[in-house]
Amino acid sequence: MLRTVYFDHNATTPLHPGLMSLVPDWLKDWGNPSSIHWAGRGPKALLRDARSQVARLIGCEPLELIFTSGGSEANNLAIKGLLPERPVGGRDQILISAVEHPSVRKTAEFMITRGYRVEILPVNREGELDVDRFDDLLSEKTALVSVMLANNETGHLFPVARLAEQARLKGARIHCDAVQALGKIPINVKTLGVDAATFSGHKFYALKGCGALYVRKGLSLSTQIHGGGQERGRRAGTENALAIASLGYMCTQADRIFTEALRLRQLRDHLEKRILSEIADVQVTGGSGTRLPNTSNMTLKGVDGETLLMNLDVHGFAVSTGAACSSGNPEPSPVLLAMGLTRAEAQTSLRLSLGWGNSHEQVEEFVDVLKATVQRLRGFQHGAEQFYGV
Ligand SMILES: Cc1ncc(COP(=O)(O)O)c(C=O)c1O
Structure with a gap:
């Protein structure tokens, strides 16, 4: 063979073996989670449970989570959604590392069309972020810092908690792409001290087609997909309840x-x-x-x-x-x-x-x-x- x-x-x-028996059961909950009749109750419960399970694993409140179609969408939503449509009060700088995933790098570059500047934080031969350069570049002009927790190619881990602390002192927002870290190392978004963090189901033995964005309570986030009122108006579109339930299950592990x-x-x-x-x-x-x-x-x-x-x-x-x-x-x-x-x-x-x-x-x-x-x-x-x- x-x-x-x-x-x-x-x-x-690959899909976690534990999901092989659960998914057929969940398939019976084919209704629209937004429906208020009987067909909506099953999928709504799947979403509610998954939201609590993901929240418990990463240390946030369930309502601080927005389900998306994956990591790329969550990164887009974080960067476009956390920043004002145009820079306000001279805060026009976005700081990202030189090794971000294209869904962060290209979204940051897109923000140039809205009047922002993108500055790149270099890494050394060992993949370590140039923290001194970060300290030099960070200022009252910084609108957003977006640095990944773990790099997809080398696995290198970045000192996100330290960066978040510095960013907060300057009044900048901080987002972290934690797609590669979820399920590989323990994560707590409150300990990291970030304003937003991205996760993806298919990097963690769940079904493809779902991700989650953590956004700290009280922060304003402008929606990027307009339509229905799903995800409390922050991300329109009928939720992929099956994939989200599989991510929720994985978060119980x-x-x-x-x-x-x-x-x-x-x-x-x-x-x-x-x-x-x-x-x-x-x-x-x-x-x-x-x-x-x-x-x-x-x-x-x-x-x-x-x-x-x-x-x-x-x-x-x-x-x-x-x-x-x-x-x-x-x-x-x-x-x-x-x-x-x-x-x-x-x-x-x-x-x-x-x-x-x-x-x-x-x-x-x-x-x-x-x-x-x-x-x-x-x-x-x-x-x-x-x-x-x-
Ligand atoms: C670090 C990182 N961020 C974001 C993504 C995008 O996630 P998704 O495939 O769920 O859109 C990936 C996927 O390779 C990744 O490795």
């Missing part, structure tokens, strides 16, 4: 998040240790920084990332060379370039993101296959160089 091993959990996660974080860290560290000791010329990108427990990003000298990915796929291993959303894009990862890797280095990158279903045996098998594949590809490369005299 063909082996299928999935090491691409930062792109999306707090203990598992904790135990998996410990297990996956050991597994990831073992994986890196074996690769570094058995394959020459490999470097872990951002390995010395604080990272998500499941993510490993590395460069393998002389090995084209796309070619490696396809060769590993033949053996049943699903991995990534960059963010999934930019697949099909031959350009090297902007995140790695922002960290100071050259284009050539970035093109040799491999991202492994482990998840709840992965085992020690899978990791052992993977390293064996990777070792042989890299040896073969480097052999071809060497042969070609000899043949063409390059």
Whole structure:
């Protein structure tokens, strides 16, 4: 039987097995959650329960949550919705990191058309944010800071609580894209001290098509999708009750998040240790920084990332060379370039993101296959160089 091993959990996660039996039951609640007759009661209850479950996991009140179609929409809503239509009182600066997801970066850039300025916070070779630069740039002119909690490509964690404290002192709003952190590390939005935070269901073993935006109580948020009065008028459109219920269910798994974080860290560290000791010329990108427990990003000298990915796929291993959303894009990862890797280095990158279903045996098998594949590809490369005299 063909082996299928999935090491691409930062792109999306498989559905949690516990949901396989729950989803058919929820399908019976097909009504519109806004209906006040009997058909609306079931889906309305699904939404209510999910809202409490998500709120409990991330430490907010249920009504501080707005359900969306996913992380991208929640990031759009946060940035466009928290900022006034035009800058007010000279507050026209938006600060983002150099490694934000396109749904943050491009939304911030869009705000230039509304009179805002975007300033980029650099990261170093280890993926660490330049906090001194943040302190320099932050001022009474800052309208919004948007910095992710965990990077999708390297897993690097940013000091969001510290940034939030500084931002508050200057009267700026702070938003955090926590899509990659949910389910991988414990999160508490109040401890982080942010005004808004983004989450996505499909990165956390739930169904695709739902996300959530936390917005601190009392903040004004302008709606971006106009229509019905769903989500207390903050996001129109009939809710995807099934997907939202699946996210709610996943948020009841707090203990598992904790135990998996410990297990996956050991597994990831073992994986890196074996690769570094058995394959020459490999470097872990951002390995010395604080990272998500499941993510490993590395460069393998002389090995084209796309070619490696396809060769590993033949053996049943699903991995990534960059963010999934930019697949099909031959350009090297902007995140790695922002960290100071050259284009050539970035093109040799491999991202492994482990998840709840992965085992020690899978990791052992993977390293064996990777070792042989890299040896073969480097052999071809060497042969070609000899043949063409390059
Ligand atoms: C850090 C980060 N933010 C936002 C998103 C977008 O989330 P969604 O796919 O739910 O729109 C992603 C998806 O890759 C992500 O990794």
